[in-house]
Amino acid sequence: MKRQKRDRLERAQSQGYKAGLNGRSSDTCPYQQTDAKSQWLGGWRDAKGDLESGLYK
Known part of the structure; x- marks a missing residue:
């Protein structure tokens, strides 16, 4: 069976979360499209909240 690709917005959120955990700035968002950028920044904010x-650790 073929594996189904993950949704691009879900992937953007996951990458944003990882970036937030690694201490990267929100300015480093690689997405230009509004939807994907919004998801990436949401993941980044979630990670920062979890760190706080x-x-x-």
Whole structure:
């Protein structure tokens, strides 16, 4: 069976989350399209919130 590709917006959110955990700035968002950029920044904000709450060290 073929594996189904992940949704591009889900992938953008995941990449933003990883960037936030790694301490990258929100200015480093690689997306120009409004939807994907919004998802990336949402993931980035989620990661920053998780870091502040002590979920990750």
